[in-house]
Amino acid sequence: MTEEILEMAAGQHRLGIMDDATYRKITVRHLGVGTLPSAEPISGEEVKAMRERAHLSQAALARYLNLTTGYVSQLERGTKQAKGAALVLLNVIRRKGIDALL
Structure with missing residues (x-):
């Protein structure tokens, strides 16, 4: 059917x-x-590079993504992998830049 x-x-x-x-x-x-388009995994180096390109601190990026600063730090070090909404938002930033969230 x-x-x-x-x-x-x-x-x-x-x-x-x-x-x-x-x-x-x-x-x-x-x-x-x-x-639906899938959200591609993002490495810690990519998270850090995106944050630095946007001239944001870890705390500022965490606030935009509704995460803790510690979690952003773990993402950047590679001890955690972004999942769910955080991964989707990071993919948006990767494709369109931080201005897409502002």
Whole structure:
């Protein structure tokens, strides 16, 4: 049944009957989160380089990401790997710069 729903939605989208937002909503709901762009892992060196490019202290970056300063320090040292929302936000900063969060 899921295949039929997705096929029907794809056809309607191709014909212009269904807008992009509705089509994405249907495909994400039926195919799962895996259809969304994945957040790539970020090394400690990358976290530190992004922070320094933005001219931020660890405390300032932590505040933007709603994390503790200690956690940012652990990310930069490589003792922890960013996951969840922190990883997504770090990927946004990597692609668009810190201004995307301001």
